[in-house]
Amino acid sequence: MSGAGGWDDPRQVRRVQAAGDAAWDPGAWPFALPPVAQLLAEGLELAPGVTFLVGENGSGKSTLVEAIAEAAGLNPEGGSPNALHSTRRTESPLGSMLTLVRGHSARRWGYFLRAETMHGLYTYLESVGTGPRLHEMSHGESFLEVLTERFDQTGFYVMDEPEAALSFTSCLALVDLLARLATAGAQVVCATHSPLLTALPGATILELGEHGFAPVGWEDLALVQHWRGYLDDPRRYLRHVLEEDGRGADG
Template sequence: MKSDQSFDRSSYPFNIPAIKDLQSLDFHPDVTFFVDENGSGKSTLIEAIAVAMGFNAEGGTKQSTFSTTRTHSKLHNHLKTIKSFKHPKDGYFLRAESFYNLATLMDETGYLAMYGGKSLHQQSHGESFMATLVNKLQGNGLYIMDEPEAALSPSRQMAAVSAIHQLVQENSQFIIATHSPILLAYPRSKIYSFSATGIEEIAYEDTEHYAVTKEFLNNHQTMMKILMED
């Protein structure tokens, strides 16, 4: 974060442990993941990065200027972004919680050709997400995503991995906040874990999402008995 601006570290979002002492983050040239529990600050930071890079806080491209409710924090004012010599020609902020608002705007304006030509509201949530990922994102871009798996079944999450890889092959970079152990398995990536002690890089197999999912699937009957005990 910028060191030349004063701010109250006891106020939100600067009182979030993962953000309070944040100095810098290095991003993988292909994919960087933010992971951990809700409230850990990962979505707050990814929102701030998107806004600092010129995207609408509610999602879309840098040309998406709509606003339904201004709820994003002022953290973006305290971030200093360092860009590489490569200038992305495309960009998009895909945010699960406000995608409905963006879909409404696309329907109202009729700007659907780049989304596959079909109303996003006339598709399931997962279908509209995939239509955006497959049709709207053109490559050679910076793509920021906040919990894209929210609308996706496991099989669609695997399809999303394939689409993400295709865009990486086309010189794109992703920054993704996620809970999905399927997305997190993408190998050309860096994973940052958010916790009460700050932000640290972590291996895929060391994430709680991987460990808990593996333990449950390997011992689901025992786990269900434990979970259903009176």
């Protein structure tokens, strides 16, 4: 047997789908979100390499990546399968309702990196003595340190808006890391608002919205079009925003 799903399938995770015994209220959060409803109804076939989830705030990006990370056995607050820290659970119950169909040669190593819980992850890593004093670094430096030290082998990696901590140059370094991971056979699922990251050659981009989720080309992403328009003429965008709050485009 060969090809997708065969013994030579290189994917760490072939598919994310609802567990056989999962039950939920379709009118309740987060199950009423169209991307979540689509995932539970249809499942999600994951491509090799890097998959980006893109959409407006509230579209369900973080909800999906948190749940996928939890279904993969990763700490929902960030870290590897061995990370045991927990502060306050804020994740939805979706993770307990999903199951992953893994590749035949999949490794159990993985890592979940999410910008909003990095303080707790750093505290945990320092408490168990694994690595440098992350709290003594800048936010961006510590983020890159974790990326380079933990995202270093074939496995399944999940990221939630990693660009939040990174400068333009550091985002380029992250693109290079993602490309090297994909080449080495790792698989990455990343929620992002970054047109820079999503320009990674060969990546799969899923745009989330009221339609659910669907693949889209980088050029057709709404966020790419908005950033192009804004950088071309910031005043055209700011005029509307500042007029709405009564300040006017010129202050």
